[in-house]
Amino acid sequence: MLLLPMTKFIILLSLVSCMSGKQYSKEECETLSLESYRGSPKSAHLLKENCSEFKLKYTKDLCQKSFEALILNGNAESLKNKFGDRVIECFDQRQKDKFLTH
Numbered sequence: 418m419l420l421l422p423m424t425k426f427i428i429l430l431s432l433v434s435c436m437s438g439k440q441y442s443k444e445e446c447e448t449l450s451l452e453s454y455r456g457s458p459k460s461a462h463l464l465k466e467n468c469s470e471f472k473l474k475y476t477k478d479l480c481q482k483s484f485e486a487l488i489l490n491g492n493a494e495s496l497k498n499k500f501g502d503r504v505i506e507c508f509d510q511r512q513k514d515k516f517l518t519h
Contacts, residue, residue, distance in 0.1 A: 480507035491518040
């Protein structure tokens, strides 16, 4: 009989968490996408759960292409011109230190 109250509690908790969900803007979703590419599992989960309605610019594909360009060229300005102002956020500090020329 203890199972019934526990089930009600879990259902109530689930409903409350769904109703209090944060609405993410496109800009916040772009940030989550960049963080997800750099390896943040929390950001990847939030991106998957909350950002499917947006067409994002900074996707895994764009970050991979920009990383290839970073290795070949290393110039921050040419990367920004080709891929967008926030493209440098695709890279972690180690990648920037190794390949980015200032």
